[in-house]
Amino acid sequence: MxxxxxxxxxxxxxxxxxxxxxxxxxxxxxxxxxxxxxxxxxxxxxxxxxxxxxxxxxxxxxxxxxxxxxxxxxxxxxxxxxxxxxxxxxxxxxxxxxxxxxxxxxxxxxxxxxxxxxxxxxxxxxxxxxxxxxxxxxxxxxxxSWSLLLILALFLLVGLIAFHLAERGPLSHLERVRQQKDVLYQHFRSLIEGSKELQLSNARGEAFVERVIRPGADEFRVRFLRGMAGYSVVANLGTLLFYLNLGVLLFVVPFWLPQSITVLTSFTVTLLYLVRPISDLMIALPSLRQASIALTRIRQLDAELSSEAQMAAPVGNAFASQGPTRLLLNGVCHRYPGEHEDHPFLLGPIDLTLEQGELVFVVGGNGSGKTTLSMLLLGLYAPESGCVVLNGVEVDDDNREQYRQHFAAVFADFHLFEHLLGDDGPGAEQRTADATRYVKALGLGHKVSIVDDRFSTVELSTGQRKRLALVSAYLDDKPFYLFDEWAADQDPTFKRVFYMELLPELKARGKTVIVITHDDAYFSQADRVLKVENGRLTQVEAQAAYA
Missing domain, CATH: 1.20.1560.10 (ABC transporter type 1, transmembrane domain)
Structure with a gap:
């Protein structure tokens, strides 16, 4: 239903x-x-x-x-x-x-x-x-014959009640099968993402398969077999019960409830004709039950996701400004789990002003809060206290989506899209031309071309894929750019191109650029170097960034 x-x-x-x-x-x-x-x-x-x-x-x-x-x-x-x-x-x-x-x-x-x-x-x-x-x-x-139908209906009613009771066991196993899928997907994701580490040690790889994947896969196998075998037994018993009902009506009932040979023949032919439709119903039942379980999960996800039916394009620009672009963080704080569960890590309060055309480097040790700060700057996290102000307009739940449209970013754990995602229209040809130019400038012209508004290949090294991600970010042409450890996977030549050519070019175009980096050799290129330490943000001299 x-x-x-x-x-x-x-x-x-x-x-x-x-x-x-x-x-x-x-x-x-x-x-x-x-x-x-x-x-x-x-x-x-x-x-x-x-x-x-x-x-x-x-x-x-x-x-x-x-x-x-x-x-x-x-x-x-x-x-x-x-x-x-x-x-x-x-x-x-x-x-x-x-x-x-x-x-x-x-x-x-x-x-x-x-x-x-x-x-x-x-x-x-x-x-x-x-x-x-x-x-x-x-x-x-x-x-x-009403009398024969009533007898048949009585038998079928008893059969349906018995079927409903017998179905509970197989159905419970199918529900457990669905729960086990979540576990298996998590294990397989760990297997794929951790394949490099596991291949370095046969013992660890074998242990992962035997101790992690095998128990989960075996639980899935056992539950699935029990569920489907249970439905197979119930379905075949149901079919047998149908034939038994036919036998009773044909060979037993006439002795105490006489019927004409024409009626008995018509009943028999009709019931035999119904064997196939009823068998189809029985065979399809496991699939329908699994679909019902899947629909329940889909609805649960639908309820847990945002109530927004669609992401409508923002009307106007709440942050439009006639003057230079300015971004302020006033007393921004954000908590996230730390090393101790009872003591979450507090980032902030952060006070920061970013002016148009600034090139700002952000440094700090692992776990200092750099990534969380970047999420707050991009509007992907909402501050728990304090406020973010762009061009004099405070960012809130109503305009945060509009606010995010002012940023382009390449994350440390970036995802490279094969397509050049953007609006279709007159600018599509120019986007392709710009992408081709950037690809050549980043030393990938011999490996990658733009075909049908997409990269011809993304099967490249991590550093090369990061360069293509940079191309996609350039094409967005946003007021703010954020790069999280972009140069970490680049060879010295392209690391120098990034700091000495690409970043100054963005600055010259009036873009505000935030770079999370550890490359102290290029700190002199920044207008400011900000250090995140123990959840606090301070401005430091380039030479003292790692003091």
């Missing part, structure tokens, strides 16, 4: 069309059974029934096609919209919230759960038509 309700909310019109055409197809299919029974009971009417039989075959084909195509269009549109909505909500959700949810959990839902949900929709058209066929045939059986 969850699937039907979801489809109804997506398009009641398409669902109604599929329902009506499916009902007509089911009635036509049931009509075939009636004509077959009439032909068996009255062979002399076969020529008269032939036209109706072939007409119903054509009608059933057209109606089933209409129903299945309508449901196919509806389900695929619903899944498409689900993926787009989840993607937009994910982007609209604060970074801290996404970090709390965890990458592995998000990946499982966006890939496995959506795939499971999608796979279940393949059964929907067939099951819908089969359900109508079953109801229509039951109506025909009621017309044949």
């Amino acid at each position: 969850n699937l039907i309700r979801y489809l109804y909310r997506q398009s009641a019109r398409l669902l109604a069309l599929a329902s009506i055409s499916g009902a007509l197809g089911g009635l036509a299919s049931a009509g075939l059974v009636i004509l077959i029974n009439r032909g068996l009971a009255n062979p002399h009417q076969l020529p008269e029934l032939a036209l109706g039989f072939f007409g119903l075959c054509a009608g059933m084909l057209l109606c089933k096609l209409c129903s299945e195509l309508s449901l196919l269009h509806l389900t695929q549109s619903a899944i498409f919209q689900m993926r787009i909505d989840l993607s937009r909500k994910l982007l609209a959700t604060p970074l801290k919230r996404l970090q709390t949810l965890g990458k592995h959990r998000l990946l499982v839902i966006l890939t496995e759960d959506v795939h499971t949900f999608t796979a279940a929709f393949e059964w929907v058209p067939l099951l819908f038509v089969n359900a109508v066929v079953t109801l229509a045939c039951f109506a025909y059986l009621a017309w044949l």
Whole structure:
């Protein structure tokens, strides 16, 4: 029912069309059974029934096609919209919230759960038509003999109750299977990201497989086997029970509730005709149950993500200014977990002014708060106290998204997008030309070209990929640029190009540039060197930055 309700909310019109055409197809299919029974009971009417039989075959084909195509269009549109909505909500959700949810959990839902949900929709058209066929045939059986149908209904009711009770065990295992997927994805992510370390020690690699992956994978295997085996047993017992009901109606009931041979024959043929639709329903049940579990997880994620349905483009610019751009941090503080759980690390209070065209270096040891400071500057974290002010306008929850649009950044744990993401329009050709020029200037012209608004390859070394990430940042053309340890993976030649050519070029263009760095040899290029130490920010001389 969850699937039907979801489809109804997506398009009641398409669902109604599929329902009506499916009902007509089911009635036509049931009509075939009636004509077959009439032909068996009255062979002399076969020529008269032939036209109706072939007409119903054509009608059933057209109606089933209409129903299945309508449901196919509806389900695929619903899944498409689900993926787009989840993607937009994910982007609209604060970074801290996404970090709390965890990458592995998000990946499982966006890939496995959506795939499971999608796979279940393949059964929907067939099951819908089969359900109508079953109801229509039951109506025909009621017309044949109310007494026999009541006996059959009693047997089926007992069978459904038994099925519901027996299903609890397999269903609980399938729910545990879904929980185990989160665990496995987390382990596989550790395996991929830590492959270099594990390959340096066969003992550690084998221990990781045996102690971490094997128990999780074995738990998944056992739970999945128990769940699916349980459903297999229940489904086959259900089919056997159906045949037993048929046997009782055919061989036992006539002794104490006499029926004509015509009625018994029609009942038998009709019930045999229903074996396939009912078997399909039983076979599809595990997939439908897994889809229901997946839909529950998707809805949970949907509720936990931002309530924003879509990220609409900001109207106007709340931070527009006629004069030079200025960014102020006044008493900004932010807490995050430290080495001791009971004593979170406090960054701040931070007081900082950044003027247009400034080149500022930020230094500090590991864990000093440099990355958290950068997140606050970029608007990816909201300060717990104090305020951020851009061009005289305070940043708050209502305009923080607009505020973030003023920054371009290359993070230490950057992600390189293959596409040159930007607005389509007249500037697209210029963007391609600029990207080509930057790629050549960064010494990658012999390896990378711009094809169809994308890099021809991103399979490069870390330092080379960072240079392409710098190209993407340059193309954004934002007032503020932040680079977190960009030069750490560069050879001496490109490290010098970065500090002596690229940064001065951005400064000359009036950009405010913040560089988190440890390259003390180039501190003289900065207008200011700021040091983060024990959560506090101070300005120091270049020579004293590491004192």
